[in-house]
Amino acid sequence: MKGRVICIISQRYTVLFEDNTREVCVAMGKLRKTMSPVVGDFVEVVKYDDVYGIEKIYDRTNYLVRPLIANVDQAVIVMSCKDPDFSTTLIDRLIFLISEANITPKIVVTKLDLLDDTTEIMGYIEDYRNSGYEVVLKSDEEALDNLFKGRISVLTGQSGAGKSSLLNVLDPTLELRTQEISKALGRGKHTTRHVELLPMKGGYIADTPGFSSLDFEHFSRSSLSNSVPDFEPYIGMCKFNDCVHEHEPGCAVKAAVDAKKISAIRYGHYLECLKLCKGK
Numbered sequence: 001m002k003g004r005v006i007c008i009i010s011q012r013y014t015v016l017f018e019d020n021t022r023e024v025c026v027a028m029g030k031l032r033k034t035m036s037p038v039v040g041d042f043v044e045v046v047k048y049d050d051v052y053g054i055e056k057i058y059d060r061t062n063y064l065v066r067p068l069i070a071n072v073d074q075a076v077i078v079m080s081c082k083d084p085d086f087s088t089t090l091i092d093r094l095i096f097l098i099s100e101a102n103i104t105p106k107i108v109v110t111k112l113d114l115l116d117d118t119t120e121i122m123g124y125i126e127d128y129r130n131s132g133y134e135v136v137l138k139s140d141e142e143a144l145d146n147l148f149k150g151r152i153s154v155l156t157g158q159s160g161a162g163k164s165s166l167l168n169v170l171d172p173t174l175e176l177r178t179q180e181i182s183k184a185l186g187r188g189k190h191t192t193r194h195v196e197l198l199p200m201k202g203g204y205i206a207d208t209p210g211f212s213s214l215d216f217e218h219f220s221r222s223s224l225s226n227s228v229p230d231f232e233p234y235i236g237m238c239k240f241n242d243c244v245h246e247h248e249p250g251c252a253v254k255a256a257v258d259a260k261k262i263s264a265i266r267y268g269h270y271l272e273c274l275k276l277c278k279g280k
């Protein structure tokens, strides 16, 4: 039987089958160690006397390490305006990570209600929209509907950004656990413990545990330079074909930044990330 892994807790895999039934399964053979299934995987399950065993993982269309998930249509960066603070540095780092996995990044902004003056944040949002990114405000129900309808999405973002709360708004029957208000101001309170795919609006959305920091060491300079959606129209137009758009002469990306065709904010964050990269 073919099904999709929707939740993993202590090496027990909940698999949802095409007929909408679900079973808790175990991984068999080599899938126990080297090539374990992740949430989102399509798997082949065989029923034995007393257990359901996962025998095979079907080919993945994509695979994201942070958070760990496979076969999604889009990754939605959930960013709060406050508690924790809005950070374009963090959004851009997530954009690079998601794009490296060939997944489309989208952005949902939460907690606008906590601000008296939204001018600064609306300015940043404009910058993302001008660069071609889809940004949806949590208060815009219709846009949220269109964002998630019929798609497989994974939510990512800092702990406390409001990922589980967003899911509870989209489907109040879920009643997912969220941080208590009194604790919401403190950092490092991780409320969601595991990745879980939830059926939603004719598609699925994965709630995931938030993080408190991101490291970039696994990126090589060349792979980072190919993981910035803003640069895509200019790739192949630089004088040197191994250009990482830093100080090289005849760089088409740098020229586009100077001509204000690429956001200077994003380019600045790219240069910061480039410094953190290991290897060519």
Ligand SMILES: Nc1nc2c(ncn2[C@@H]2O[C@H](COP(=O)(O)OP(=O)(O)OP(=O)(O)O)[C@@H](O)[C@H]2O)c(=O)[nH]1
Pocket (backbone or CB within 6 Å): 110, 111, 112, 113, 114, 138, 157, 158, 159, 160, 161, 162, 163, 164, 165, 166, 177, 178, 179, 180, 181, 184, 189, 190, 191, 192, 193, 208, 209, 210, 211
């Ligand atoms: N005022 C306001 N508070 C919100 C909003 N969204 C979430 N919160 C609050 O922010 C806190 C954190 O929300 P969660 O949904 O638990 O955050 P999370 O991203 O799921 O956090 P982790 O599971 O730890 O990754 C909770 O106290 C929520 O009630 C919002 O739009 N406005």
Ligand SMILES: [Mg+2]
Pocket (backbone or CB within 6 Å): 163, 164, 165, 177, 178, 191, 192, 207, 208, 209, 210
């Ligand atoms: Mg959560």
Ligand SMILES: [Zn+2]
Pocket (backbone or CB within 6 Å): 238, 243, 244, 245, 246, 248, 250, 251, 252, 253, 254
């Ligand atoms: Zn270049």
